[in-house]
Amino acid sequence: MALRNQVMIWIGFLVVLILAIWVFRGILLPFVVGAALAYLLNPLVNQLQKWRFSRTWATVVVLLLMLTIIIALFVMFVPLIGQQIVGLIQRLPAYVSDLQQLAIDYSPTINEWLGAERAAQVQASINDLTRQALGFIATIPGELVNIGITGAVVVGLMVLTPVVAFYLLLDWEGMVRGIDGLLPKEHKSEIKGILQEIDKSMAGVIRGQGGVLLIDAAFYATALSLAGLNYGLAVGLIAGLMSFIPYAGFTIGLGLSVGIAFVQFAPNWWMVGLIAGIFLFWQFIEGNVLYPKLVGSSININPVWMMFALLALGAVFGFVGLLLAVPMAAIASVLVRFGVRKYKESYLYLGPNGGGDGNDGMA
Incomplete structure (x- = not known):
């Protein structure tokens, strides 16, 4: 089958899938x-x-x-x-x-x-x-x-x-x-390789990042409650559970908790600093310990692409879109990397000389 026909088939399949999700998004x-x-x-x-x-x-x-x-x-x-x-x-x-x-x-x-x-x-x-x-x-x-x-x-x-x-x-x-x-027999090994990459990325999203999210929520809720912040349990859970959006959990949690701390503790600025320090300390732990250990390099998704996927799919498909956004972004990332690899192996990229500069052997 010609490459053009294969591409058209996959694009058609993607369009049908998106339409099906949109039609049945309510259930x-x-x-x-x-x-x-x-x-x-x-x-x-x-x-x-x-x-x-x-x-x-x-x-x-x-x-x-x-x-x-x-x-x-x-x-x-x-x-x-x-x-x-x-x-x-x-x-x-x-x-x-x-x-x-x-x-x-x-x-x-x-x-x-x-x-x-x-x-x-x-x-x-x-x-x-x-x-x-x-x-x-x-x-x-x-x-x-x-x-x-x-x-x-x-x-x-x-x-x-x-x-x-x-x-x-x-x-x-x-x-x-x-x-x-x-799976088509001619391309079975290659497709299985892609599926294994997708499985690894999905495992990082659902298992690894899900574990980080739950640990974040538990830490923030416990630390803010022990610090005596009003509604510390609720603020901590909101901050932790919003962590699936890059930097959103940290930003929302820090803003809410510091705002409440100003009202509750002012002019005791040490307590305000303590509340802010909880978030800054845990952001360091998450970025340098939790994320590398539990997620590692399995996701490899740019945070900007992640935020775009969340906003776009959330706007189109509602809450179902928010749930699908991260795994869909992970799958898309794997497919894009595969497409780039294939492009760099293709005649279009390598040219008639197979990647040479045309000057081999010339003085």
Whole structure:
């Protein structure tokens, strides 16, 4: 088959896939989460099989264990977390007003430091940020509905996700054999190499980065709570769980916590510095210890491309798009690297001399 025809077939397949996701985006959430859960748990099921469990019993044991842990955490922590998050959302307008009042109270000192003109610019910036923050808070309920987080979706997620994960785990080996049997024989080894790269990248995204995200959330929530920050548990969880967007978790968490610390602890600037130091310290640990150990070089995605994928797919497909954005970006990154390798091996790149400069052997 000509290269042009192959490219057209793959482009057509991609267009059909995107249209299918867009048409069925309202019902895809349990299936996407179930597939991610199955992919995450498959190594555990494989390990139990090595210990002489049947595939069925291994799937049942792993899923029951996971569901038990999730339900236990839900019962123990969700009421407290929900109370803190609701309280934080309700209190945010008051925090913003308190920050404005602090700026007014310290305006003589600010004028002395910055000068009257610069201080006026700072005050205008604070007022602008205040309006934006209050506007954002007012839109939160509507945005949750727009991206599909409603009571019916949550119930469907809780009921369907375990069922989807169970059947995918049960037939995982059969699906792998089926896909392997459909690969064109002439290019089978090359395609399997690409699929192995995609699997490695997806493992880095779902397992490695997911582990970093959970550790971030646990550290921030614990550290801010121990430091005595109001709503520290909620702020820490928000910062940790937003870490899947490059720098977003750190930026949002730092801004929220330092803003609350100013209102709560001023003029005790040491405590404000401690709250900021928690984020700066953990950002260093995440970048130099956690990320290299748990994720390593398996993802290799530019942060700008990651943010674009999250915003683009989130805008088109809603919450399902946000869940699909990171793995889709990982797959696209593998395919682009493969395409670049093939291009550099092609006649178009090497030219008629096969990469030579045409001057070989000339004086």
